[in-house]
Amino acid sequence: MSTAKNDRFIRALLRQPVDRTPVWIMRQAGRYLPEYREVREQAGDFMTLCSTPELACEVTLQPLRRFALDAAILFSDILTIPDAMGLGLYFTEGEGPKFKTTISTASDINKLPVPDPADKLRYVTDAVSLIRKELNGQVPLIGFAGSPWTLATYMVEGGSSKSFSKIKALLFEDPASAHLLMNKLADSVAVYLNAQIEAGAQAVMVFDSWGGALTTPHYRDFSLSPMQRIVDQLTREKDGQKIPVILFTKGGGLWLDDIANTGCDAVGLDWSVDIHLARKQIGDKVALQGNMDPAIMATNSEVIKQEVSRILADFGHGSGHVFNLGHGITPNITPENVAALVDAVHEISEQYHS
Amino acid sequence: MSTAKNDRFIRALLRQPVDRTPVWIMRQAGRYLPEYREVREQAGDFMTLCSTPELACEVTLQPLRRFALDAAILFSDILTIPDAMGLGLYFTEGEGPKFKTTISTASDINKLPVPDPADKLRYVTDAVSLIRKELNGQVPLIGFAGSPWTLATYMVEGGSSKSFSKIKALLFEDPASAHLLMNKLADSVAVYLNAQIEAGAQAVMVFDSWGGALTTPHYRDFSLSPMQRIVDQLTREKDGQKIPVILFTKGGGLWLDDIANTGCDAVGLDWSVDIHLARKQIGDKVALQGNMDPAIMATNSEVIKQEVSRILADFGHGSGHVFNLGHGITPNITPENVAALVDAVHEISEQYHS
Numbered sequence: 001m002s003t004a005k006n007d008r009f010i011r012a013l014l015r016q017p018v019d020r021t022p023v024w025i026m027r028q029a030g031r032y033l034p035e036y037r038e039v040r041e042q043a044g045d046f047m048t049l050c051s052t053p054e055l056a057c058e059v060t061l062q063p064l065r066r067f068a069l070d071a072a073i074l075f076s077d078i079l080t081i082p083d084a085m086g087l088g089l090y091f092t093e094g095e096g097p098k099f100k101t102t103i104s105t106a107s108d109i110n111k112l113p114v115p116d117p118a119d120k121l122r123y124v125t126d127a128v129s130l131i132r133k134e135l136n137g138q139v140p141l142i143g144f145a146g147s148p149w150t151l152a153t154y155m156v157e158g159g160s161s162k163s164f165s166k167i168k169a170l171l172f173e174d175p176a177s178a179h180l181l182m183n184k185l186a187d188s189v190a191v192y193l194n195a196q197i198e199a200g201a202q203a204v205m206v207f208d209s210w211g212g213a214l215t216t217p218h219y220r221d222f223s224l225s226p227m228q229r230i231v232d233q234l235t236r237e238k239d240g241q242k243i244p245v246i247l248f249t250k251g252g253g254l255w256l257d258d259i260a261n262t263g264c265d266a267v268g269l270d271w272s273v274d275i276h277l278a279r280k281q282i283g284d285k286v287a288l289q290g291n292m293d294p295a296i297m298a299t300n301s302e303v304i305k306q307e308v309s310r311i312l313a314d315f316g317h318g319s320g321h322v323f324n325l326g327h328g329i330t331p332n333i334t335p336e337n338v339a340a341l342v343d344a345v346h347e348i349s350e351q352y353h354s
Numbered sequence: 355m356s357t358a359k360n361d362r363f364i365r366a367l368l369r370q371p372v373d374r375t376p377v378w379i380m381r382q383a384g385r386y387l388p389e390y391r392e393v394r395e396q397a398g399d400f401m402t403l404c405s406t407p408e409l410a411c412e413v414t415l416q417p418l419r420r421f422a423l424d425a426a427i428l429f430s431d432i433l434t435i436p437d438a439m440g441l442g443l444y445f446t447e448g449e450g451p452k453f454k455t456t457i458s459t460a461s462d463i464n465k466l467p468v469p470d471p472a473d474k475l476r477y478v479t480d481a482v483s484l485i486r487k488e489l490n491g492q493v494p495l496i497g498f499a500g501s502p503w504t505l506a507t508y509m510v511e512g513g514s515s516k517s518f519s520k521i522k523a524l525l526f527e528d529p530a531s532a533h534l535l536m537n538k539l540a541d542s543v544a545v546y547l548n549a550q551i552e553a554g555a556q557a558v559m560v561f562d563s564w565g566g567a568l569t570t571p572h573y574r575d576f577s578l579s580p581m582q583r584i585v586d587q588l589t590r591e592k593d594g595q596k597i598p599v600i601l602f603t604k605g606g607g608l609w610l611d612d613i614a615n616t617g618c619d620a621v622g623l624d625w626s627v628d629i630h631l632a633r634k635q636i637g638d639k640v641a642l643q644g645n646m647d648p649a650i651m652a653t654n655s656e657v658i659k660q661e662v663s664r665i666l667a668d669f670g671h672g673s674g675h676v677f678n679l680g681h682g683i684t685p686n687i688t689p690e691n692v693a694a695l696v697d698a699v700h701e702i703s704e705q706y707h708s
Contacts, residue, residue: 163648163649163684164649165649165652165684165686168647168649168650168652169649169652169653172650172653172657172661173653173654173657212626213626214626214647215625215626215647216626216627216628217664218647219626251605251626253607253608254607254608254626254627254628271569272566272567272568272569272570272573272605272608273570273608274570274608293522293568293569293572294517295517295518295519295522295523296522296526298519298522298523299523299526299527300527303526303527307526310571330517330519332519
């Protein structure tokens with residue numbers, strides 16, 4: 001496999017010079033695209049879409065046909081691992097992901113397998129291989145997984161949660177079992193991401209959607225430390241190419257130093273973070289990815305351009321920035337506004353890379 | 355009116371020596387208490403409970419009869435001001451607060467009155483006077499209001515929101531109108547809190563529940579700056595007694611310096627903040643209030659004691675700390691666990707005040 005023709009994304013993650021700031025969008029393959037909604041409807045349910053490599057490949061490529069994005073991201077779900085552990089992932093309209101079986105005791109945790117990616121997660125690596133082939137080197141492909149803490153919240157709560165009362169009770173009342181769970185999930189994520197890399201993923205990202213719900217000591221023990229365990233096990237180079245690792249904790253702005261010190265290549269920032277300060281704080285160690293407020297995408301192209309300008313100026317001159325939203329794009333956004341964002345990043349950023 | 359017999363709370367806010375760390379709990383008058391649920395049922399709807407001084411007084415005093423709390427807080431709602439502006443506040447089971455009328459245009463904002471607290475908010479100041487009388491100097495009484503940004507989110511969205519898309523569109527597309535709205539709300543909050551102080555409130559707190567949803571520049575412009583405008587207008591001393599002001603932005607851990615620089619007396623911390631670092635950062639300017647994860651209240655007395663110990667040790671020796679949760683107590687908590695919390699704070703903190 002050759003390297004990508006457009007390698008801005010990988011170069012920015014490695015803080016190597018680029019001509020323009022690369023941009024991709026979390027959930028860029030998603031419901032805001034009419035062609036996505038069409039495939040989604042054909043597939044019937046969401047898990048069929050995820051688990052059919054041809055369909056996952058198709059929706060992965062859809063946004064690249066419309067917009068000058070600098071990376072593709074595997075279409076999948078963060079909860080594939082607990083599903084492969086046997087918990088039975090399903091989706092209900094308007095309520096988000098749920099599990100048929102939840103875990104609560106040390107015995108439940110002991111029984112959980114570390115899924116073999118060649119077995120129950122084969123549909124993911126097959127999708128990665130197919131997407132790499134279809135991309136034909138156009139842009140790099142990002143593989144991803146949910147963070148151990150984030151996966152654990154769904155596995156213990158049974159679905160989305162506001163208060164995380166069950167999983168937090170486990171952390172406080174039985175920390176040994178909680179550690180066992182996080183270590184098992186970290187090892188599962190590591191072999192899963194390595195299988196994605198083996199199949200062709202050229203960068204990987206760990207999504208810690210719910211790390212921001214923790215106290216500082218619990219974030220370190222139960223979210224960051226398992227992510228460190230993942231980083232330590234990942235394949236960091238393949239066929240002479242570096243495979244950058246991005247860690248993203250939503251609501252993790254207080255812990256940027258800790259995240260940067262894991263040895264990851266890049267840190268995802270949500271929109272509450274001042275990217276200028278973040279660069280001063282950790283920019284000598286890692287690249288930064290982010291961090292436009294997704295709500296801006298619902299305004300208009302003028303506002304989008306202004307905010308792109310502000311964020312690019314706040315980051316400043318030189319490489320080490322991958323432009324993105326601070327969280328996933330929402331279904332109500334028009335493709336026109338996405339085009340305005342992508343084009344604005346490329347046009348306005350040129351001055352910062354001379 | 356005399357000062358309180360137990361003045362630990364006020365002294366800690368002013369960073370004056372205390373014998374033990376004072377403690378109160380956000381939403382301490384609330385659904386976790388069976389006697390509250392009884393009065394709530396008698397009242398019929400929530401607004402009747404808020405707007406009947408005798409009932410508001412009764413539920414304010416209920417937790418003080420059970421627990422050795424160091425402060426009382428007026429029983430009311432953060433949304434009384436927009437209700438007094440004529441938007442028609444109502445509550446639906448399980449969906450939170452809603453408004454009959456929402457605002458969206460410059461013309462809507464221009465028409466909003468600054469409510470006279472002696473008129474439509476008289477029920478609040480009457481409740482404050484009655485509570486002060488009934489408290490009979492036992493502990494100080496806290497008055498409060500919602501922050502302008504937080505009030506504006508409900509007024510524009512019409513209720514609770516996840517994405518804040520309407521109010522954020524206003525900030526981006528018509529910042530002049532947004533500033534006008536925030537200034538009008540700031541002035542309304544200031545006269546409202548001053549009326550509460552006049553009626554007997556001995557400290558006041560501004561709840562900025564949704565400031566954490568903003569970017570750093572928007573937080574400064576649309577949440578912090580209106581709170582600064584409030585602080586600048588508040589009565590800070592009455593009858594020779596200082597009236598401390600507490601500002602609390604949930605999710606505001608990245609902006610502690612900015613909040614402390616408003617000239618407030620204390621900063622509320624949610625549980626994501628490391629209180630040890632926060633004290634090093636702003637402890638020479640302000641007192642700190644917080645910051646136990648409310649989820650811990652659902653565990654058991656041993657875990658609660660451990661976490662109280664950790665937070666007290668993290669803050670360290672000396673005054674300037676008011677113990678509290680990092681957000682409101684939830685309805686599923688047992689009164690026994692609340693007693694365990696309050697007693698643990700008093701017992702364990704003694705060593706830090708010798």
